[in-house]
Amino acid sequence: MAAGAAQARRMLKTLGEVARVASVMVDGDEARRIITERAMKYLAAPSDPRHRFLSGDYYDVDLAAFLRMKKLLMRLECLADFKCGAKLWVKVEGLADHLTLAVQQGSAGRYYTFGQEKLRAEGELAECLGTGQVTAAPLEHPSRTVTVLAPVRDSLGDVVGLVELTAALPAPARPARG
Amino acid sequence: MTAGGFRLSAAHEWVAHDPFGRVKPADAAAQPEGAAGAPGEVQLRAARNGYASFRVLVTGAGEYRLAASARCGLEVDLFKAWYHRMHQAEGQPAAWWPDALVPVHGGAAFRLPDPENRIEGQTAQEFWVDVFIPPEAKPGRAAGRLRLTAGGGATELPFSVEILEAGLPDEPCVQMDNNSYGSKWLVGLYPEAFARAASGPRWQARTIELLQHHYRLIHEHRATFHNLGAGHSGGFDPIYGPRLAGRGRELRLEGWELFDRHYGPLLDGSAFRRRLPGSPPPRRPAAPVWGVYTPINPDWPASYLWWGEPGYGVEFTRGVGQFDAHLRANGWTGSRLEFFFNHKKRYRWFEWDGDEVKYAKDDAYHLEMGRLLKQATAGSPVKWVYRMDASWQMKNQFDRLAGSTNFWVCGGFLRWYPEEVRRVLGRGDIVWWYGGTPSIAAATSSILQNLFQTWARGLGGFCAWLTTSPGQDPWFDCEGGTTAVMYPGERFGIAGPIPSVRLKVQRNGIQDVDLVDRAARAAGRLEEVRGSLAQGVPLRLWEPPPRAALELPPEDWDSINLSAEHEPGREPLPEPDPSWWARFRQSALAGR
Numbered sequence: 080m081a082a083g084a085a086q087a088r089r090m091l092k093t094l095g096e097v098a099r100v101a102s103v104m105v106d107g108d109e110a111r112r113i114i115t116e117r118a119m120k121y122l123a124a125p126s127d128p129r130h131r132f133l134s135g136d137y138y139d140v141d142l143a144a145f146l147r148m149k150k151l152l153m154r155l156e157c158l159a160d161f162k163c164g165a166k167l168w169v170k171v172e173g174l175a176d177h178l179t180l181a182v183q184q185g186s187a188g189r190y191y192t193f194g195q196e197k198l199r200a201e202g203e204l205a206e207c208l209g210t211g212q213v214t215a216a217p218l219e220h221p222s223r224t225v226t227v228l229a230p231v232r233d234s235l236g237d238v239v240g241l242v243e244l245t246a247a248l249p250a251p252a253r254p255a256r257g
Numbered sequence: 258m259t260a261g262g263f264r265l266s267a268a269h270e271w272v273a274h275d276p277f278g279r280v281k282p283a284d285a286a287a288q289p290e291g292a293a294g295a296p297g298e299v300q301l302r303a304a305r306n307g308y309a310s311f312r313v314l315v316t317g318a319g320e321y322r323l324a325a326s327a328r329c330g331l332e333v334d335l336f337k338a339w340y341h342r343m344h345q346a347e348g349q350p351a352a353w354w355p356d357a358l359v360p361v362h363g364g365a366a367f368r369l370p371d372p373e374n375r376i377e378g379q380t381a382q383e384f385w386v387d388v389f390i391p392p393e394a395k396p397g398r399a400a401g402r403l404r405l406t407a408g409g410g411a412t413e414l415p416f417s418v419e420i421l422e423a424g425l426p427d428e429p430c431v432q433m434d435n436n437s438y439g440s441k442w443l444v445g446l447y448p449e450a451f452a453r454a455a456s457g458p459r460w461q462a463r464t465i466e467l468l469q470h471h472y473r474l475i476h477e478h479r480a481t482f483h484n485l486g487a488g489h490s491g492g493f494d495p496i497y498g499p500r501l502a503g504r505g506r507e508l509r510l511e512g513w514e515l516f517d518r519h520y521g522p523l524l525d526g527s528a529f530r531r532r533l534p535g536s537p538p539p540r541r542p543a544a545p546v547w548g549v550y551t552p553i554n555p556d557w558p559a560s561y562l563w564w565g566e567p568g569y570g571v572e573f574t575r576g577v578g579q580f581d582a583h584l585r586a587n588g589w590t591g592s593r594l595e596f597f598f599n600h601k602k603r604y605r606w607f608e609w610d611g612d613e614v615k616y617a618k619d620d621a622y623h624l625e626m627g628r629l630l631k632q633a634t635a636g637s638p639v640k641w642v643y644r645m646d647a648s649w650q651m652k653n654q655f656d657r658l659a660g661s662t663n664f665w666v667c668g669g670f671l672r673w674y675p676e677e678v679r680r681v682l683g684r685g686d687i688v689w690w691y692g693g694t695p696s697i698a699a700a701t702s703s704i705l706q707n708l709f710q711t712w713a714r715g716l717g718g719f720c721a722w723l724t725t726s727p728g729q730d731p732w733f734d735c736e737g738g739t740t741a742v743m744y745p746g747e748r749f750g751i752a753g754p755i756p757s758v759r760l761k762v763q764r765n766g767i768q769d770v771d772l773v774d775r776a777a778r779a780a781g782r783l784e785e786v787r788g789s790l791a792q793g794v795p796l797r798l799w800e801p802p803p804r805a806a807l808e809l810p811p812e813d814w815d816s817i818n819l820s821a822e823h824e825p826g827r828e829p830l831p832e833p834d835p836s837w838w839a840r841f842r843q844s845a846l847a848g849r
Binding site for chain 2: 250
């Protein structure tokens with residue numbers, strides 16, 4: 080148990096360092112340009128149960144901006160000496176307190192569920208957006224992940240999104256027999 | 258004919274009964290000829306190297322035994338139907354319909370009501386009877402019987418098969434494909450198999466074994482199975498591909514053991530010589546699987562970090578070249594190796610749609626990938642194909658990606674483009690379409706609609722987009738089974754998948770198509786016969802596109818302005834007479 084906790088603390092520290100780099104390197108104006116205006120409009124609109132793929136069907140991005148951000152997330156990921164995922168979340172324009180994923184790298188993540196289009200920013204997500212500080216998510220979580228959030232600022236200094244850095248905790252060691 | 262109060266009666270393969278002996282309402286209007294003639298008599302006609310089927314209904318109460326036998330080398334398989342309790346909306350009466358088929362062996366003991374199926378007051382049990390006519394069987398009439406024993410008495414249901422001179426080809430003329438994604442679902446369906454194999458080599462061994470069982474089951478039912486390894490992120494389990502070592506000019510593929518164990522028997526066909534657990538021996542000859550997905554994706558074997566830079570092409574051609582060399586070295590050149598991108602931009606891993614491209618600008622990525630694939634595999638005897646699952650942009654892509662994409666799996670919008678599809682087929686591309694699977698509650702013959710539309714349109718195949726996901730509780734709270742045509746056998750002590758009524762009805766339909774197709778081709782009348790059979794079927798093969806599709810670019814289409822769904826299984830099926838296939842079968846058995 081003690082070894083597991085030490086491991087988690089070490090991973091948390093590493094992700095915290097990566098998050099600090101991310102908060103400097105990720106350009107908020109570029110982040111906001113990734114999702115097209117039309118796609119954002121459909122994301123902000125209430126979901127229509129009769130046409131549940133509508134927003135997905137209109138989802139589109141600025142190809143060059145996305146690719147630059149994807150490569151940056153891939154490089155950030157390499158700063159950790161263990162496998163982690165890096166995801167850029169941006170505020171949904173026109174829908175207060177909601178985030179949508181703009182770019183993701185790797186499969187580890189704490190908040191994204193497959194096909195999810197937006198989520199309400201609560202808990203540590205709201206804290207990161209509100210304080211503009213690197214924020215560690217609680218370690219106790221059913222996903223058994225370590226997560227640190229890095230705020231993303233634009234040229235006006237406004238926090239427009241965040242980078243989620245998540246790694247899976249190693250499986251607990253099996254108790255010795257006898 | 259009764260024994261201990263039990264009664265045996267026969268029913269056509271397209272007519273299902275509930276656990277009280279009542280015909281399923283959706284099948285009630287069916288008046289098929291042939292299978293069940295006069296009461297107590299079953300007359301079948303069948304080609305050699307194929308199956309003929311019917312249902313047997315046991316009614317009564319208490320314990321009984323049931324066995325089947327036949328003469329003249331015919332082989333008879335018996336399956337007990339499971340009655341799925343359908344999901345019940347508030348205020349609706351309970352309903353049970355048969356679909357999963359549990360293989361049973363000669364003289365097995367049963368009870369009515371069936372304690373496993375837990376249906377209060379159950380008075381009837383359906384069994385499915387498959388009669389296999391070996392290729393060497395002598396044409397003529399052969400007899401068989403079902404024998405029920407109970408309470409010291411016995412009753413029999415005789416059947417006869419008119420064995421035709423015609424024999425079915427080993428390979429079907431259309432591919433009815435059953436798709437699946439990844440392997441995590443196996444853990445949920447086979448908890449016992451994975452109880453002590455949660456990870457590591459045991460997990461890998463169990464997973465490979467179970468996946469191969471799925472390929473076996475589907476192969477025996479004259480169809481194909483596909484299992485996609487790479488997820489939208491580009492990651493995949495090591496059973497789907499080797500490891501990467503080095504980078505750039507030094508990139509290497511290493512550690513082929515798991516890939517070889519997984520795919521080797523599929524690619525050389527030896528997997529199909531092995532018996533599926535609990536099932537009859539394989540009858541369809543072993544052959545390399547029609548095709549398999551590869552793990553190649555935008556981030557493997559080349560790192561996406563280098564996309565657009567010289568390093569990407571270097572890593573791609575080195576990695577794919579080594580993949581190709583490994584296949585050649587093993588002689589795995591009989592199957593199609595599918596270069597396929599499943600990711601969608603809406604899931605945010607990549608900026609372009611690999612699957613169902615919505616925006617024309619994304620085709621540039623496909624063209625570049627096609628160029629790299631050609632460069633990496635030039636002159637190879639491996640049957641590489643560039644597969645594109647196309648929907649919104651298919652009409653434009655047929656031209657834009659000509660010479661690059663050569664395997665099209667098209668959504669339902671294909672019905673708007675008969676001329677374009679003919680042109681693509683004419684240049685030698687493979688064209689399939691995709692869709693869903695009818696519900697268990699629908700008319701039994703509904704499963705044949707996709708098959709008919711495939712053949713009558715002249716397409717090479719149909720991909721049912723998901724066929725291994727029977728739902729949270731398929732046994733007692735069934736949502737309709739529209740994403741499954743097979744079920745886990747663990748509940749019945751079988752360490753592999755078991756078939757369904759729908760899968761067997763489809764197999765019999767494929768046999769019919771093969772007979773009609775071969776006879777029509779031999780007579781040089783294929784188009785004429787297609788047209789003639791289509792005329793009698795109330796299914797539309799082609800239709801004009803809606804106004805929005807003519808006036809707007811695909812980028813601006815949606816399900817509202819098109820009044821059409823592009824997602825499989827979202828549009829209601831037509832409801833023709835439940836015996837609508839009878840004319841097709843008559844043609845098949847008449848050899849015309």
